[in-house]
Amino acid sequence: MRQILAHSCTVARRLILSCVLAAFVTIPASANAKPTILATIAQLGEPMSRILGDCATVETLLGPGVDPHLYRLTRSDVAKALQADGLMANGLNLEAQMRSMFDRLSVRKPVIYAGELLAPAKIILTGGTVPDPHIWMDPRLWSEALSASAAATAKAFPVCAPDISQNKAVVLAEIAAIDAYIEARVATLPPSARVLATAHDAFGYFGKRYGMTLLGVQGISTESEAGVAHIRDMAQTIHDRQIAAVFVETSTAARAVDAVIEGARALGAAVSKGPALFSDAMGPPGTYEGAYVGMLDHNATSIVRALGGIAPECGLNGRLNIARHQKDTAG
Amino acid sequence: MMFLQLDFPAMLVALLAALSAALIGNVLVLRRQALMGDALSHMVLPGVVGGYILTGDTKSWSMVLGALVAALTGVGLIVIIRRLGRLDASTAIGVVLTMLFALGVVMLELADASNVHLDIEHALYGSLEAAIWIGPLTWQEALQPAQWASLPREIPMLLAVLAVLAIAMVVAFKEIRLTAFDPDYGAALGLPAWVSELAINTAAALAVVAAFDAVGSILVIAMLICPAASARLITDRLAAQIYVSLLIAGAVAIGGYGAAAWAAPAIGLPAALNAAGTIAVTGGVALAIAAGWRAFRRHQPGSAEPTPALNS
Amino acid sequence: MTDYWHSFWAALTLGGGYNSVVVMAGLTVLGAAAGPIGTLMILKRRPLLADAVAHATLPGVAIGFLFGIWLTGDGRNSAFLLSGAALTGALAAGAMHLLKDGARISEDAATAAALSVSFGLGVALLSLIQALPTGGQAGLNAFLLGQAATLNQNEAWVLAIAGGAALILLALLFKEFALIAFDPGGAAAQGLPVKFLDLMITGLMLLLIAAGLRAVGLVLILALLVTPAAAARFWTDRLPRLAALAAIIGAAGAYTGGALSTALPNAPTGAAIVLTLSAIFLFSLLFAPKRGAIAAILRRQSLRHALRRRQILVELAAGANPADPKLARSLGWIDGDGSATPKGEAAAEAWLRDERLRDHYLADRPEDAGRLLAAAFTPLTDLLPRDVIAELERHEA
């Protein structure tokens, strides 16, 4: 069972406990022909469902436009978690509300924290101490996390091992392709334009991977209040560095960005509001942007085009529809 | 199995929290301090943040302890400001509530604690649904004391709080009645008003903070008021009021959970509703029914007839 | 440190940049309007109605969102959101009224019940919304804190217009509002539409909440309504002054807090304003010259001291030894061996005369007893017109 790599001391302690208990616990589902795995966020659930293929059903808990920081569990969610044969989460405190329940469930079923499978050195620490959970913004790093999660899944569900080894390469290749695409597109931006201004600091890994400087209006959590100084300084920076666009995200309200743009324009900057980016949430399931690769394509293409770089309007795979997601960011 | 693991512990937590809140709520309603629950839910913020800053841990007793310290400070401030400024209770509550909450927000920024997912929601609105019992698979197993160790930690904590409150209520019943009804007479008998005010507010802060941690503030604030206020409309006897309020609290907790968990999906909603919110709404329904019943009974002829003396 | 002073001063003189000016302008008008409304709410003993109404907008926002999805497929229609919020806010105020007057539930319990039940409904509806496959619910629940710093020009205009309209209405109808706040019975006897005016005060409060809640958050709105009005009470009793002072404190708190948030890094705007208002409140509570706590303590002290001096004079006048020789000696009224000095004799005589004149005066006008005794240690000649004194002295002779 339970290929959970210990990320911290507490996790390690829980792990020992769960291993001890696991010896006495039968996992009814492991007898099941087709296990169900519940993933918290779609960035994890969608690629994993493709990696697992027909061998397992992967369900995603959080819908589009939902902020995982603030998500509130309902009975339906807990019931799904209880019934699932395995659980997958990003970890690193992204799913703050669910963590304690998932930890408790780990005595019964495999619980995989994708982000915590990575080497701690690769995790960005905000303020020097607090891990930044938004790893999926760096496709290379996320590939590693997915790969490790897939391996953990294969161990927990040996029946799925063949499917996993077969599908993994395909999915990871797609991700590698989008990574190369983004790198090339960002390269078309003049170095001075490689500044990503967004409403919350979800793009740390993206910036690190592609060499873009970040400017955030709010802190990393969606539950903090900004001061005027912060907004004003950001407007000033946007003016001084002649940044062409500021971006909003589908899972946070756009007010802060509007204020910054107004402030910058008052200083004489020619800045516009960029298309809404997907950060914590993805597009509706079934659409191109509802898939991990599509989400990255959307973000990168939107960013590069808005900042004056060169990128095809319909993205890497010709399936993007950037305009469609604009309505979500009103207000 | 689903019921035993998921619904039973959640209902038990909701029930225990509702009973503790209703118990102390009777006293607050009688003393016209019903808004204390709302005040506490905002005032604990600086304590929660302070607890985090001191220990660097986001989910530990330090934050509950910090919340308790902040709650007691806030309660003390309200009492002092009322006395010094001769302001009425609600005004003092409004001033102190906003002051302490804003202080907490500033501490959050200054300590850079906003970098953590120390979201206020989580600190204040603990999740009822997440209180699962992983241990037993059958009711027979559930009855074995060895399994009880795996009960959610909220349950023993709430049980302890409920027991302490119940004992305090029984022991100090006549003092509670005296100081709520006629504080001047109480002081003339040698029980100064500040003693009872301090004791009751401390008990309320203790009960409320413990329950916040388990079930969130919405459920607690609603359960402080709705059962006691409903019972007050139904009966004219204090002891009866307390028993009735406990009955209502129990029914509302179970009924509200049931409505959130089963009734909502049954009528075609896409998912179960938030249980704490639904329980609060159910409490409101109970209060509305009690108010309606009272109004109806008032219009009945003969309701003002003298009742025979009780030879108690 | 000097840098902060510098930028604080710059912000105070509206030199803090575009965002600073927008935020300060919008919130200053909001603060000016909220102050007098809060004053009326406190007078009508329902200062926390605003709290309940603000919480009660949450289900309205959720309903507006659901309605928007049903009608247009998009929930983020601000007209729906705002009318939903106003509707449930008003409903909660109405429910409170029913509970209080219809069911005889006390004000505080009715407020707390309306607040928690409506907020619970909002939370339940939000949990429904988060399960919908539509997205776009971001920020629906973010109203406890608000983001006052991110006020944009349109929102500032909305605040300014709502606040300005409220201020104009308040100014026009102030006499009527004051009367129904103090004496609803008398107002009804004069033929004033008490119920309507009452509703109007609540309506004005609802207007400010609806205009400002999403932009600046519940806690800031509540603080702007309650704290300036509470602080103003320490400076005056007269209602027009009280309302004007509350408006000034509200505006000044918003202005200064906005400037602070411009000057200091990491100073959240809403919290900075609330804390500025709290500081003004605490200052008033402690230091207001007449009603402040320190003034009250000092007054009691000086009264106590004066009573001790008076006691010595009584004893000296009766030819007895003062029971407090230490004080008597320090005042120079007795000498080393305990006998009265000429100064002491004179003081005793002057006191006795004053006391006699007071008796004569109060014998004619006992209803002045409280007022006259409040100044018991001021010589009567300083208190009364000379002709009255002369009249009293004739009486004495």
Next chain:
Amino acid sequence: MSPDLRTVANAEVVHDAVEVGSPLDISGLTVAYDRAPALWNVDYVAPKGGLVAIVGPNGAGKSTYLKGALGLTPKISGRIAAFGAPITEARRRIAYVPQRESVDWEFPATALDVTVMGLYRSIGWLRPVRKKHREAALAALAELGMADFAGRQIGQLSGGQQQRVFLARALVQDADLYLMDEPFAGVDAATERTIVSLLRRIASLGKTAIVVHHDLQTVTEYFDHALMINVRRIAAGPMADVMTAENLQKAYGGRLAAPQLAAAVG
């Protein structure tokens, strides 16, 4: 210094002498709520046994006097002794009857519940009420003609009945000094007679009752001593000595109509 003035001062000094064992011995009591004092340097030594009326115009500090005597309101200065001891040591011997309007009569309690409160101090804090306590309270209620209403919620009683409940609560305390705040306010004629007979019985047992009373028409009939105050003490002593036209003028000024004055002076 004129001899005349000297007598005035003398009188005040003499008043400071403590009469040992008086039920209530107050000297120099000064109380200020806000700015104006509510009570100014009031001395009063209550007689052992007897019925004392506190009279004075509205806002003269009559209720404040009772509250100040009980230590319920912070005083600026003054010494208070009851039965020759500090007030805190004599609480058991003092029964207080607050103004009827000072409490919420909707409170969920029966007449019996309220009456038992008079025994709380002798029961002891945090100790339970027992059957014998309820029986004693019932007896006190019966004495005031309220036996049939013992189980009635207090909000359903008439004003006079509510006042009787308060009196029963004081009676069951079996005190030696009764401090009553406007017990006759708003009661029916039958209750008024009951209160008068209760007062007579208190006096006949050699106990003292100090009663705030606003009705000058009946004061001479019901009481034998009076303390007249208008912020300051105007006069105190046997009824006839206090209720003089001069004193009444000093206390009430022009606020007293001539017929009232005539009735009061008798």
